[in-house]
Amino acid sequence: MAGYVVRRVVSMTLLLFLLTLTVFFLFNMMPADPARLTCGKACSPAIIEANRHHLELDIPPIEQYQRFVGGIFFGRTFSKDTPRPIECEAPCLGYSFLRNTEVLTLIARAAPVTFWLAIGGFLTWMLIGLSLGIVSALTRGRWVDRTIMGIALVGYSLPSFFIGLVLIFFVILDWNLLPFPQWTTPDKDLGRFLQTMILPWITIATLYAAFYMRLTRNQVLEVFGEDYIRTARAKGLPERVVVLKHALRAGLTPIVTAAGLDLAGLLGGAIITENIYSLPGLGSLSIGAVLASDLPVITGITLVTASLIIFANLVVDLLYAVVDPRVRVG
Amino acid sequence: MIGVEEVEGRAQHSPERPFLSVENLAVQFKTEDGIVQAVDGVSFSLERGKTLAIVGESGSGKSVTAQAVMGLVKAMGGIVSGEIWLDGQELNGLSPAEVQALRGAEMAMIFQDPMSSLHPFYRIGDQIVEAIMAHRKVGKGAARKEALEMLKHVGIPAAERRIDAFPHQLSGGMRQRVMIAMALINSPQLLIADEPTTALDVTVQAQILELIRRLQGEFGTTVIMITHDLGVVADVADDVAVMYAARIVEQAPTSETYYHAQMPYTLGLLASIPRMDRGQQDRLDPIPGNPPSPIHLPPGCVFQPRCKYWEQVPESAGHCKTDRPELLASGAGHSVRCLLPTDARRQISQEVLQSLRGEG
Numbered sequence A: 001m002a003g004y005v006v007r008r009v010v011s012m013t014l015l016l017f018l019l020t021l022t023v024f025f026l027f028n029m030m031p032a033d034p035a036r037l038t039c040g041k042a043c044s045p046a047i048i049e050a051n052r053h054h055l056e057l058d059i060p061p062i063e064q065y066q067r068f069v070g071g072i073f074f075g076r077t078f079s080k081d082t083p084r085p086i087e088c089e090a091p092c093l094g095y096s097f098l099r100n101t102e103v104l105t106l107i108a109r110a111a112p113v114t115f116w117l118a119i120g121g122f123l124t125w126m127l128i129g130l131s132l133g134i135v136s137a138l139t140r141g142r143w144v145d146r147t148i149m150g151i152a153l154v155g156y157s158l159p160s161f162f163i164g165l166v167l168i169f170f171v172i173l174d175w176n177l178l179p180f181p182q183w184t185t186p187d188k189d190l191g192r193f194l195q196t197m198i199l200p201w202i203t204i205a206t207l208y209a210a211f212y213m214r215l216t217r218n219q220v221l222e223v224f225g226e227d228y229i230r231t232a233r234a235k236g237l238p239e240r241v242v243v244l245k246h247a248l249r250a251g252l253t254p255i256v257t258a259a260g261l262d263l264a265g266l267l268g269g270a271i272i273t274e275n276i277y278s279l280p281g282l283g284s285l286s287i288g289a290v291l292a293s294d295l296p297v298i299t300g301i302t303l304v305t306a307s308l309i310i311f312a313n314l315v316v317d318l319l320y321a322v323v324d325p326r327v328r329v330g
Numbered sequence B: 001m002i003g004v005e006e007v008e009g010r011a012q013h014s015p016e017r018p019f020l021s022v023e024n025l026a027v028q029f030k031t032e033d034g035i036v037q038a039v040d041g042v043s044f045s046l047e048r049g050k051t052l053a054i055v056g057e058s059g060s061g062k063s064v065t066a067q068a069v070m071g072l073v074k075a076m077g078g079i080v081s082g083e084i085w086l087d088g089q090e091l092n093g094l095s096p097a098e099v100q101a102l103r104g105a106e107m108a109m110i111f112q113d114p115m116s117s118l119h120p121f122y123r124i125g126d127q128i129v130e131a132i133m134a135h136r137k138v139g140k141g142a143a144r145k146e147a148l149e150m151l152k153h154v155g156i157p158a159a160e161r162r163i164d165a166f167p168h169q170l171s172g173g174m175r176q177r178v179m180i181a182m183a184l185i186n187s188p189q190l191l192i193a194d195e196p197t198t199a200l201d202v203t204v205q206a207q208i209l210e211l212i213r214r215l216q217g218e219f220g221t222t223v224i225m226i227t228h229d230l231g232v233v234a235d236v237a238d239d240v241a242v243m244y245a246a247r248i249v250e251q252a253p254t255s256e257t258y259y260h261a262q263m264p265y266t267l268g269l270l271a272s273i274p275r276m277d278r279g280q281q282d283r284l285d286p287i288p289g290n291p292p293s294p295i296h297l298p299p300g301c302v303f304q305p306r307c308k309y310w311e312q313v314p315e316s317a318g319h320c321k322t323d324r325p326e327l328l329a330s331g332a333g334h335s336v337r338c339l340l341p342t343d344a345r346r347q348i349s350q351e352v353l354q355s356l357r358g359e360g
Helices: A002-028 A045-054 A061-074 A103-138 A143-157 A160-174 A190-224 A227-234 A239-250 A252-267 A271-276 A282-291 A295-323 B002-011 B062-069 B096-102 B124-133 B140-153 B172-184 B202-219 B230-236 B254-260 B264-271 B342-356
Strands: A076-078 A086-088 B020-031 B034-046 B051-055 B078-086 B107-110 B190-194 B222-227 B239-244 B247-253 B327-329 B335-337
Touching: A002 A061, A002 A295, A061 A076, A103 A143, A103 A190, A103 A239, A103 A252, A103 A271, A103 A282, A103 A295, A143 A190, A160 A190, A160 A271, A190 A239, A190 A252, A190 A271, A227 A239, A227 B172, A239 A252, A252 A295, A271 A282, A282 A295, B020 B062, B034 B062, B034 B078, B034 B239, B034 B247, B051 B062, B051 B230, B062 B078, B062 B107, B062 B190, B062 B222, B107 B172, B124 B140, B124 B172, B140 B172, B172 B202, B190 B202, B202 B222, B202 B230, B222 B230, B230 B254, B239 B254, B239 B264, B247 B254, B247 B264, B247 B327, B254 B342, B264 B342
Parallel strands: B051 B222, B051 B239, B107 B190, B190 B222
Antiparallel strands: A076 A086, B020 B034, B020 B078, B239 B247, B247 B335, B327 B335
16 A cells, blocks of 8 residues: 555656646746736737847747746746846746746736635535435436436526626625625624625536436446445345445545545636635636736636646545455455 | 125134145336236246246246345336235235334345445445344443354354455455345344355355255245246245246145146246256257236237147137136145146146156
C-alpha cells in the first residue's frame, strides 16, 4: 500500500510538471498580444516594445517558462529595471499588470467564496441524491420511484442559469423571502452568509442531485441482484442493515469517484452560478480574466484548478482502498 | 362455524404434523412478458433430522421452492401461496419481521456460488459475528470466539488467522466452509443447501458433502439438498423429490428412486448420468428437447412434449396433451405424476434401469 501511494505521488508530480508546461505554452500561443493590450489604440510601437520588455515577453518562450516555474518555487521580481520593481514571493503564480495585483492574491481572495459554495452545494446534493436514490431503488417501479425519477429528469434537464434566475426572481424579488445576495464570510456575519448562500447551494445541488439520485438508484439496484445480498437476507438481518451496510457499501465505489471529481471541478469555480449571484469566487475571477485577456490570471487559475483535479484523483484512488479491501490487500 | 374451527385448528401446533411440511406451495413472478409460474402446487414433508433432495434441471423451480421456504421470495417480488409448516408454525402467513427473526436462526441456507455469496468488503469473521448478533444478545468478543470455534469446526486450517481474512483471500472450498459455518452458527433446525457443490472442484465437492453430513449428524439438523446431480443425492438423501417445470413429478425414498423410478423424466435423468461401468461405445442418453417456458406451460402433462412414452397411455387413463396428471401414490412412500397405468410404468422402469446396468 505504501509503495502504491509513493508511486501515485511520483506520477502526480510528473503530471503537474507536464501541466505547467502545457498550460503555459497553450496560453502564450494565443493570438492576443499582452504588450499591445497595455495601452490604447494610439500607442506608438516604441511604447509597446518598451512594455513588452517590461512584461518580460521579449525573451525566448523557453526562458519565460523557466522564470515562470522558477517563480513558483523561488519567487521572482517583475519590472526589475524600473524604479518600482515588484517582488513576488514564492509560490509566485505571476502578476496581473491589468489589476496590479499578484495572481496568487487574487486567487486567495476568491477561493474562500468558491470553497463555501462548493462545499455547501456538495453536502446538499449528496444528502438529497443518496437518500432519494436509495428510496427510489427500494420502491422500484412504484409511484414513489417514478415521481423521484421524474423530478431527477427535470432537475437534470434544467440549466443552472435558468434555475438561478427563476430562484432570484421568485424568492428574492417577488416573494421577498431573502435579501439580495451579498458575499460575506461565515465568521463575520453567519446569518448574512447563509442568506446569501442558500440559493446558490440549491442552484448547484439541483443539477448534481439529479445525477446522484440516478447513480445511487442504479448502484443499489445492481447490487441488490448480487448473491451476497441474498446471503445477508438469509442471515436474518433487518432490511435496513441489508440496504445501508451491505448494498450501499458495495455500490459506493462509482459514487465516490464521481463525487470526488465533481467536488474538485466545482472547487475550480462555478462560473454561471457565481455570476448569477454576484459571488466573487474563482468562476467570476476567471470569466473576468478571460474577457480582459488577463493571461497571468487565466494561467494561474487553470493551474490551480487542474492541480485540484489531479489531487482529487489521488484522493479518490486512495478512498477506493478504504472502501474496497480487494484494492488494499491483494 | 366449521370454517372458523378449521382456521383455529390450523394455527395450533399439531403433534402429527411432520417437522417440515410444505403444502400446495405456489410462487408467481410478474414480469413484462407475463406471469411466470415458478412453483406450482408443490407439497412435501420431512421428518426431523432427515434429508430431502430436490432434483431438477435449471429453471425447474427447485431454488425458488427453497427460497420460498426461507421467506426470501417476497423480497424479490414473488407472490407466494400455500402453507409452509416448520416445527408447528406456519411461515407463509407470518409478517416479514417474524420470518426475518426465524431466518438464520431456525432455518439457514447456503448457496451455490461461494465466490459471490460472501460480501467482498467485510472480513469473514465479522460476517459470522453479524449473523450471531442478528439473533442473540451476546457481546462482540464472545461472538467472535464462537465464530472462531465454528470456523475450526468446519475444518478451516489456521482459523485464528483466517478469521480476519477477506473472502477474496480464500479458495472456493474454504469460502463454502465459511458459508456453512455462518449458516450453522445459530444451530438452525433446518438447513437448506442450494447446489452447495456445483461451483467447486470434484475433490472439494466430496469434502463439502462429507462436512454437511457430519455436521447434520452432530447437530441433528434437518436438511434440504437442492441439486441437479443425481450422483450427489445417492450419498446424502433419505428422500428424493424430482421437480420439472415448477412441479414435483416424482417423490420417493432414495433407493426406490434409483431402483424403481417410474416417471419417464426421472428415468431420463438416471439415463443421462455418466457411468464407469457402461461400455465406452455406449453414448450417453440425454433427454431430447428443452423444458417448457414457465410463462406458457402445456395445459396437460408438462413433460409430454419430451416424453417417449406418452402414446402408450390408454384412452381410459386420459390424454397427456390435455389432462394434467396428479401426483398420486404408487407404492410405499412413492408418488408419481404420470398418466401411464402403474403396470406400464413399472414395465418401462424395469426395461430402462436394466439396460443402464448393462443387463438388457
